[in-house]
Amino acid sequence: MHELGITQSVVDAVTDRLGPSPVRRVRLEIGRLSGVVPDAVRFCFELVTAGTTLEGAVLEIDEPEGEARCRTCGTAFATSEVLPLCACGSADVEVLGGASLRIREVELVAREGHPGDVRGAEVD
Amino acid sequence: MCATCGCGGDGVRIGEAEHGHGHGHPESVVSDDGRSGDQSHSRRVELEVDLLAGNDALAGRNRRRLDAAGVRALNLMSSPGSGKTTLLERTVRELGAEVPCAVLEGDQETALDTDRIAAAGARAVQINTGAGCHLDAAMVARGLDALDPPPGSLVFVENVGNLVCPALFALGEHARVVIMSVTEGADKPLKYPHMFRTADLVLLTKVDLLPYVEFDVARWVGYAQRARPGVAVLEVSATRGDGLDGWFDWLRGLVTSPVTSPVTGSVTTAGSPPPPPAPG
Ligand SMILES: Nc1nc2c(ncn2[C@@H]2O[C@H](COP(=O)(O)OP(=O)(O)OP(=O)(O)O)[C@@H](O)[C@H]2O)c(=O)[nH]1
Ligand SMILES: [Mg+2]
Ligand SMILES: [Zn+2]
Ligand SMILES: [Zn+2]
Numbered sequence: 001m002h003e004l005g006i007t008q009s010v011v012d013a014v015t016d017r018l019g020p021s022p023v024r025r026v027r028l029e030i031g032r033l034s035g036v037v038p039d040a041v042r043f044c045f046e047l048v049t050a051g052t053t054l055e056g057a058v059l060e061i062d063e064p065e066g067e068a069r070c071r072t073c074g075t076a077f078a079t080s081e082v083l084p085l086c087a088c089g090s091a092d093v094e095v096l097g098g099a100s101l102r103i104r105e106v107e108l109v110a111r112e113g114h115p116g117d118v119r120g121a122e123v124d
Numbered sequence: 125m126c127a128t129c130g131c132g133g134d135g136v137r138i139g140e141a142e143h144g145h146g147h148g149h150p151e152s153v154v155s156d157d158g159r160s161g162d163q164s165h166s167r168r169v170e171l172e173v174d175l176l177a178g179n180d181a182l183a184g185r186n187r188r189r190l191d192a193a194g195v196r197a198l199n200l201m202s203s204p205g206s207g208k209t210t211l212l213e214r215t216v217r218e219l220g221a222e223v224p225c226a227v228l229e230g231d232q233e234t235a236l237d238t239d240r241i242a243a244a245g246a247r248a249v250q251i252n253t254g255a256g257c258h259l260d261a262a263m264v265a266r267g268l269d270a271l272d273p274p275p276g277s278l279v280f281v282e283n284v285g286n287l288v289c290p291a292l293f294a295l296g297e298h299a300r301v302v303i304m305s306v307t308e309g310a311d312k313p314l315k316y317p318h319m320f321r322t323a324d325l326v327l328l329t330k331v332d333l334l335p336y337v338e339f340d341v342a343r344w345v346g347y348a349q350r351a352r353p354g355v356a357v358l359e360v361s362a363t364r365g366d367g368l369d370g371w372f373d374w375l376r377g378l379v380t381s382p383v384t385s386p387v388t389g390s391v392t393t394a395g396s397p398p399p400p401p402a403p404g
């Protein structure tokens with residue numbers, strides 16, 4: 001279950017960078033070829049965020065596919081598999097991308113009357 | 125658990141040593157790029173943070189330290205019981221006089237493997253991960269502190285038996301060796317592609333048992349090559365001794381070759397041929 005540690009690193013990164021502001025939403029990117037299972041991250045998220053500024057936050061996960069190109073017939077296609085087969089039957093396929101594992105965006109709860117306040121600034 | 129480094133108040137223990145690395149996670153791994161949100165009552169912050177960057181940075185630090193000491197390190201990964209420690213015992217006994225060997229043993233619990241290596245005649249330090257199912261770069265940094273490998277030595281890092289998790293976590297190793305035994309079935313490279321696709325060497329062990337199990341070696345080689353095109357492949361028996369000369373030659377090649385695989389082997393794109401250490 002490396003997803004537990006991965007999820008914990010989401011919480012650490014957000015609290016390290018954004019301090020005590022409550023978090024409303026977190027958007028992650030977990031590529032289909034990253035070796036990390038989004039459902040396992042969702043499962044861990046509730047556990048790991050309890051008692052932090054991320055408690056109750058909505059978790060959104062983008063799951064980009066990889067891009068495959070067959071070296072035998074030249075066909076390009078999207079894939080969710082690490083070792084895809086081309087429709088032509090060839091296994092000699094180059095795969096690019098789809099392995100990302102990162103935080104994209106965080107939405108913080110801003111105070112009333114300061115909808116556009118700047119990042120990190122504590123507004124009274 | 126401390127999740128940036130994964131090392132954990134959840135009970136990671138290194139030899140007799142204390143948990144003392146002070147949780148100094150590198151500050152530079154994240155960069156935020158804020159912008160003001162336009163929705164009322166909330167603001168959005170773009171935060172491009174690579175979730176493995178913390179571990180990769182520590183792995184890079186391990187690698188620089190190993191390079192400075194002229195030490196080469198291998199990350200040995202396999203499912204539980206495939207024969208890692210048996211192979212290392214034999215390696216320490218037969219190669220140790222020529223190339224100094226030291227071992228970091230990763231297991232959830234016990235120092236049994238460390239005791240076996242010590243009995244075979246090499247310096248060894250146990251890393252117990254407790255609940256953890258893989259080693260990470262922070263654990264290895266602490267293990268190296270305790271091991272203090274001599275200059276010019278080979279450090280074998282025996283990862284926790286697991287064909288899934290360890291694949292994601294670079295340790296600072298110069299080469300990744302994936303080991304599997306003939307009783308596990310020839311299809312494993314396709315079933316666990318994350319593990320095999322970053323291997324520098326795939327080693328099949330317990331070949332002395334081939335007469336008793338159904339295992340098509342040629343098919344297995346094909347699967348390993350599909351997972352990692354061009355990968356070096358060896359077949360050995362650590363108990364009977366088959367193929368060990370090839371393994372020792374491969375290790376000699378690693379010691380003398382100019383380096384080697386990238387530090388962050390964790391999430392690479394598949395298909396780039398490995399940098400095989402020139403055998404012999
Ligand atoms: N027949 C045969 N048995 C072997 C060979 N290598 C290891 N074994 C046996 O396999 C079992 C497991 O060996 P270990 O070396 O402890 O395996 P390991 O991979 O270190 O195990 P963990 O550290 O627990 O994951 C032991 O009973 C060994 O004697 C081999 O080449 N041939
Ligand atoms: Mg062992
Ligand atoms: Zn895992
Ligand atoms: Zn094709």
Ligand SMILES: [Zn+2]
Nearest residue numbers: 002257258289
């Ligand atoms: Zn793990």
